[in-house]
Amino acid sequence: MTSIRDSIQIGPVRFDSRIILAPMDGYSDNPFRLLTRRLGSGASFTEFINTIEVMSKNTKYQDRCRFAPEERPVAIQIFDDNVDRLVAGGNRVYELFKPDLIDVNMGCSVNHVSNRGAGAGLLRRPDKVEQIISGLVNSLPCPISAKIRLGWDADSINYLEIGQICEDQGAAMVTLHARTREQLFKGEADWNAIAALKARLSIPVFGNGDIDSFAEAERMIAETGCDGVMIGRAAMENPWIFAGYDPATVPFALFYTTILDHYALVKKRYEPMRGCIVFRKFAKKYLTQLGAAKDDIRRLITTKDPTEFETLLNRLASEDRRNRFLEEDLGADA
Ligand SMILES: Cc1cc2nc3c(=O)[nH]c(=O)nc-3n(C[C@H](O)[C@H](O)[C@H](O)COP(=O)(O)O)c2cc1C
Known part of the structure; x- marks a missing residue:
């Protein structure tokens, strides 16, 4: 049986374990990623990087891309609504920082991101998802991954379609935060959807949403068959979750x-x-x-x-x- 401590191949890249710190704006910076890597997180995903900034003259965004060699494997996560700028931005970030993966944000629910068609806004444009993934896969030597939600709202659930497009266009991994954009962080994440996506795709599927203990991380893998998990909010107060502890049990x-x-x-x-x-x-x-x-x-x-x-x-x-x-x-x- 798969153990959370087993390594996993994402294309040519090996993650050291199957429990990973989720990308979180304002939290998953270089110090917190390093800390959690040392505690057992299997890879590092950066906070999301706006490719409008990447393609501008402003270099401030570069601080958020910098990582320590010890953090590898590292995925730099990018977001945008414009296909060409996202692909060009992914290429620029790769040239400058040589991450192990480029991850595309298709899940951000924040108004000023998703309403302009970036983040979860991309879920409403499967045609753009196809162009973005194929554009990045065909222009970059590293694996490309995507982090998605269930769909825009309850009436437009399309994660299976989006996941399939990502796989067909050559993505190496998909992470599903099992809520719609409309739900934001409310309600419960639908772990059955993680199981359905895993059953549908051949590439590694990571599950995400509502894991608040190491035991719950193990349960998500056991119940959904997903290849690994990402932990977001719970890690903010319990970075020891990556070492298998809960706040009550951490030495x-x-x-x-x-x-x-x-x-x-x-x-x-x-x-x-x-x-x-x-x-x-x-x-x-x-x-x-x-x-x-x-x-x-x-x-x-x-x-x-x-x-x-x-x-x-x-x-x-x-x-x-x-x-x-x-x-x-x-x-x-x-
Ligand atoms: C403060 C905050 C910032 C976030 N920033 C990002 C981000 O930059 N990129 C991303 O893909 N998801 C982002 N997320 C979503 C998380 O990665 C994760 O999908 C979500 O919190 C659900 O997982 P959880 O229940 O383990 O927290 C953010 C979440 C929070 C709470």
């Missing part, structure tokens, strides 16, 4: 060192104030789980002084560390 030493390792990676990557802003949202989740006082967390996430941020983070993490050890001691005595 405390690992919990604690992860906070500091993550912050060290953020510090290395960003200017001091930007680093604090990037790390705030993670710090809040980590420290809340550690039981830090609300007022302390509020102070940490509102300070505009990077030195104070770091001092507070170290104090809170170590204070809560001590409390947690005391709790564990008391637990052992009881």
Whole structure:
């Protein structure tokens, strides 16, 4: 039987495991991808990159494409509504960064993206999907993948058609976030659709949507037969999911060192104030789980002084560390 820890070939590229951090704008940056790769995520998918920016003179987007060699295999994810610009942008990104894959976003539900026909908006244009995948496959030496949703809305469910087009045009992998665009993040992801897509396609199918524990990741693979899973929101507060843990079971030493390792990676990557802003949202989740006082967390996430941020983070993490050890001691005595 397939194990989540088994590697998997995506065309010529080998993912180290079948549990992968989902691409998430504002979260799956280089530090968080590195952290989760070290914890067991089988590959790195970047935040989505707008090929309008790639094809402009502005080079700011390049920061979001940069990755560490240790992150490989890396997929850079691109999005657009314009076929030629998307294909040209994919080529430019490949030339500059040499990722292992290029992934096309066909699932973003955000209004200003999907309403202009990009992201999940592409699901309404199977003709464009065909041109995009064939254009990229025929112009790039690396595998091309796509991340899709069920369809635009309940009346236009077409993931089987879209998945088939991707496969026919030479895509090496499809990931299905099993909701429609209309659902955004509401309702339940339809895992039966993941099973149906897997039954339909020959290329690897990754399932995505609502996995909140390692056991649920295993369940998705067992129940749908999908080749692997992507984890999004659950990873934000539980990066240990890639190592097989849930917040209640993660060894405390690992919990604690992860906070500091993550912050060290953020510090290395960003200017001091930007680093604090990037790390705030993670710090809040980590420290809340550690039981830090609300007022302390509020102070940490509102300070505009990077030195104070770091001092507070170290104090809170170590204070809560001590409390947690005391709790564990008391637990052992009881
Ligand atoms: C804050 C946020 C940002 C996201 N950004 C992206 C993105 O850039 N590209 C993409 O394909 N999906 C993006 N997604 C969708 C996730 O990759 C994933 O499909 C979705 O969260 C469902 O999986 P989950 O239930 O494990 O969270 C984003 C989701 C969230 C919550």
